[in-house]
Every structure is written in structure tokens, then in C-alpha cells.
Amino acid sequence: MRRTKPLLLGSATAATAALLLALTPQLSAGADEGPGAGTRDARGSRDAPAAAPAAAPLGSPVAENGRLAVCDTKLCNQDGRAVQLNGMSSHGxxxxxxxxxxxxxxxxxxxxxxxxxxxxxxxxEGGYETDPERFTEIAQRVVDQAIERGMYAVIDWHMLSPGDPNANTELAKRFFTDMAARYADQPGVFYEIANEPNGVGWASVKSYAEEIIPVVRRHDPDGVVLVGTRAWSSFGVSDGADEREVIENPVDADNIMYTFHFYAASHGDEYLRTLSRAADELPVFVTEFGTQNYAGEGANDFAMSQRYLDLMREKGISWTNWNFSDDHRSGAVFREGTCNGDEWTGTGVLKEAGVWIRDRIRE
Structure with a gap:
């Protein structure tokens, strides 16, 4: 079984990672649209587990790499070595x-x-705001299951519409208080505080981040926080901006990364160049991408997708692919109806994009 591959760093970067791990970081100051009618068949609510899960199993990614931290522009493991995580994003x-x-x-x-x-x-869209307790319980169950299997887990606050993350600040504070309090002692958890800010400037996104990050830090001072960038987490590319607005006015917090999203059939060379430049100066995590268009549907562009994957491997950028479901769109990895059964392994249950991304994760 492949494990998270360390990327050797120079001694200065490793020292930075060790320092970050030793100190408590302190704060100084589209495709996501839901399915059509008739597909909303989630289970009822359940009691949350009484305690967070036990330690990750031996030989698993979390057991081998431990608590991760941001060192310079990289994500580093407990030994100060850069790592690249590869995996999947759930749907809603x-x-x-x-x-x-x-x-x-x-x-x-x-x-x-x-x-x-x-x-x-x-x-x-029928999510957290309708029943905070239920959706917190679901999130905690699934994060627990990931931890039990030795995988890292990204806790994604999936704000999308309205695009201003400040519209949900009080709900976000409640959610991240519950999540950070539960996972404070777990080494394998990330906090993604705003999925795809859109329709607002970087100043609004930055101020939101600087209000939410202390909520996480109050309970989990060591967890890596992932900050969405504007224009659907593209560093503002679709609005005519680029990564310079973040480089010149970064979020005032430690141990954070910035997120970037792309869909290969819609986002070509301009997005690819922006990701490449940004990763040279900022810690970047691609928490969502697809091989289709920006709606997560249509034909797959595997050639462009491979160019992105090659770049992310070269620069050590971690990624999660959208999405681990049996939605009817081509971006969902499972064939429709798969999630009603109990067969999950191999390629027979997968769509074309699922076969392709499984192969890339297994490489």
C-alpha cells in the first residue's frame, strides 16, 4: 500500500518545520451545486460518538507522518520533511x-x-443551517472513520452561495468550535474555513479568516487551517486578479495554507500558470478539482488534468478530487446506484473519471 511520500527538504526548511511543531501557532491580529430533485435521500440524524477515535493504525499515512505543519511553502510531516497528500472529496x-x-x-x-x-x-442548500446538530454529527462520524483508517481528514465548511463567507460567520464559529474541540488532540485533521468565496474582494475574505482562525486556535492551536481564496478559490483569476493580492496582503496567522480549485475542461493555461506561480511563494492546497468542466459534468479532459497533476507532483501540492459519490454527473467517481449497494472495490463500480483518478492516487 502506497504511503504519503516525503519530499526531502533543505536543513533550513526542516528547522522551520521543527520550530512550528514545537511552538503553539498564534494569530497575530461551481461544481459544488447539489443534485436535482429526487436525489436527496440522506440518512436521518444519529447520536455523535462519545469520544474522538483512537490512534491511526500502524503503517497508515497518519501513523507514518504524524501531525503536519506548514514550513515555508510546503506541508511538512513530524520529521520536517515535505509531504504531498492525494485523495478525494466527498459530495455534500x-x-x-x-x-x-x-x-x-x-x-x-x-x-x-x-x-x-x-x-x-x-x-x-439543505445543509448545516437547517440542522446544525445533525450535520455536525455527520461530519464527526465521517472524520472519525477517516482517522480510524489512518487517513488525514479535511473538515470542509462548504460555503458557496451566498459567496461572501461573512454571511455565515456565526454559524461557522459554532461549527468550528464543535469540530476543533473534538479534534484538538488528533494529528490528522485540517480545517477548511471557506470553500469557495465569490462575489467579494480579498479584503472581505481575509477579514473573515482572521475572525474564524482564532476560534479554531482556541481549541486546536496546532491544526493546519486552509483559507479559501476569492473567485471560487482561484486567487481571483476569473476576476482578472492573481496570487499577488494574497502575497502582498496575507492572512495574519501562522500554520495556514491557501486553497486553489480548478476544473480541467474549463480552466486551462492561465489557471495552471497561476497555480505554479502561487505555489512558489505561498503554501497551497488544491482541495477541489475535476477532470470535467467547472460544473463537474461533461467530457473529461484527461490530458489537461495530467498537466495539473504533473505540476502538483513537481511542486509537492496536496490535492483532493471532486467527488466521492454516485451523483449522475461525470465528476462523481461511482456509477449511479453504487451507493445503494455494498460493492466498492475495483473498477467495475467506477465511471471513467473514477477509474482515472483511482489510478493516479494509486501510482
């Missing part, structure tokens, strides 16, 4: 909780050899 749990079972996550961890699972909790 209000629609596709049934795709996140012991069997499916066993397949993701052991058949796909994934390092990381992104757990997407939508805020609107």
Missing part, C-alpha cells in the same frame, strides 16, 4: 451521506491507497 452530506460508509472508506483507504478525505458540510 445532505445528499450523499450514503456514499460514506465503512465499506466505501475501506476501499478509499486500502484499495485506492488514498492519504486524505475531504468531508464537505454544505452550509446552505
Amino acid at each position: 452530506t445532505q445528499w450523499f451521506e450514503r456514499c460514506l460508509t465503512d465499506g466505501s472508506l475501506d476501499a478509499l483507504a486500502h484499495d485506492w491507497d488514498a492519504d486524505v478525505l475531504r468531508v464537505s458540510t454544505y452550509v446552505q
Whole structure:
């Protein structure tokens, strides 16, 4: 089984990582649209587990790499070596909780050899705002399952519409208080505080981040926080901006990374060049991408997707692919109806994009 591959760093960078791990970081100051009617068949609510899960199993990505931290522009393991995580993002749990079972996550961890699972909790569209307790319980169950299998977990606050993350600040504070309090002692958890900010400037996104990050830090001072960038996490490319607005006015916090999203059939060389430049000056995590168009549907552009994957491997950029469900769109990895059964392994249950991305994760 493939494990997270360390990328050797120079001594100065390793020293920075060791310092970050030793100190408590302190704060100084599209394709996501849900399915059509008739597909919203999530399970009912359940009691949350009484305690966070036990330590990761021996030989797993978390057991081998431990708590991760940001060192310079890289994500580094407990030994100060850069790592690249490869894995999948769930779809919205209000629609596709049934795709996140012991069997499916066993397949993701052991058949796909994934390092990381992104757990997407939508805020609107029938999500968290309708029943905060229920959706917190679902998120905690799935994060627990990822940890039990030795995978890292990205806790994704999936705000999308409205695009201003400040519209949901109080809900976000409640959610991340519950999540950070539960996972403070777990080495394998990331906090993605805003999925795809859109329709607002960088100053608004930055101010939101600087209000939410202390909520996480109050409970989990060591967890890596992932900050969405504007224009659907593209560093503002679609609005005529680029990574310079973040480089010149970064979020005032330590141990954070910035997110970038792309869809290969829609986002070509301009997006690719922006990601390449940004990763040279900022810590970047691609928490969502697809081989289709920006709606997560249509024909797959595997050639352009491979160019992105080659770049991310070259620069050590971690990624999660959208999405681990059986939605009817081509971007969902499972064939429709798969999540109603109990067969998860191999390629027979996968769509074309699922076969392709499974192979890339297993490489």
C-alpha cells in the first residue's frame, strides 16, 4: 500500500518545520451545486460518538507522518520533511451521506491507497443551517472513520452561495468550535474555513479568516487551517486578479495554507500558470478539482488534468478530487446506484473519471 511520500527538504526548511511543531501557532491580529430533485435521500440524524477515535493504525499515512505543519511553502510531516497528500472529496452530506460508509472508506483507504478525505458540510442548500446538530454529527462520524483508517481528514465548511463567507460567520464559529474541540488532540485533521468565496474582494475574505482562525486556535492551536481564496478559490483569476493580492496582503496567522480549485475542461493555461506561480511563494492546497468542466459534468479532459497533476507532483501540492459519490454527473467517481449497494472495490463500480483518478492516487 502506497504511503504519503516525503519530499526531502533543505536543513533550513526542516528547522522551520521543527520550530512550528514545537511552538503553539498564534494569530497575530461551481461544481459544488447539489443534485436535482429526487436525489436527496440522506440518512436521518444519529447520536455523535462519545469520544474522538483512537490512534491511526500502524503503517497508515497518519501513523507514518504524524501531525503536519506548514514550513515555508510546503506541508511538512513530524520529521520536517515535505509531504504531498492525494485523495478525494466527498459530495455534500445532505445528499450523499450514503456514499460514506465503512465499506466505501475501506476501499478509499486500502484499495485506492488514498492519504486524505475531504468531508464537505454544505452550509446552505439543505445543509448545516437547517440542522446544525445533525450535520455536525455527520461530519464527526465521517472524520472519525477517516482517522480510524489512518487517513488525514479535511473538515470542509462548504460555503458557496451566498459567496461572501461573512454571511455565515456565526454559524461557522459554532461549527468550528464543535469540530476543533473534538479534534484538538488528533494529528490528522485540517480545517477548511471557506470553500469557495465569490462575489467579494480579498479584503472581505481575509477579514473573515482572521475572525474564524482564532476560534479554531482556541481549541486546536496546532491544526493546519486552509483559507479559501476569492473567485471560487482561484486567487481571483476569473476576476482578472492573481496570487499577488494574497502575497502582498496575507492572512495574519501562522500554520495556514491557501486553497486553489480548478476544473480541467474549463480552466486551462492561465489557471495552471497561476497555480505554479502561487505555489512558489505561498503554501497551497488544491482541495477541489475535476477532470470535467467547472460544473463537474461533461467530457473529461484527461490530458489537461495530467498537466495539473504533473505540476502538483513537481511542486509537492496536496490535492483532493471532486467527488466521492454516485451523483449522475461525470465528476462523481461511482456509477449511479453504487451507493445503494455494498460493492466498492475495483473498477467495475467506477465511471471513467473514477477509474482515472483511482489510478493516479494509486501510482
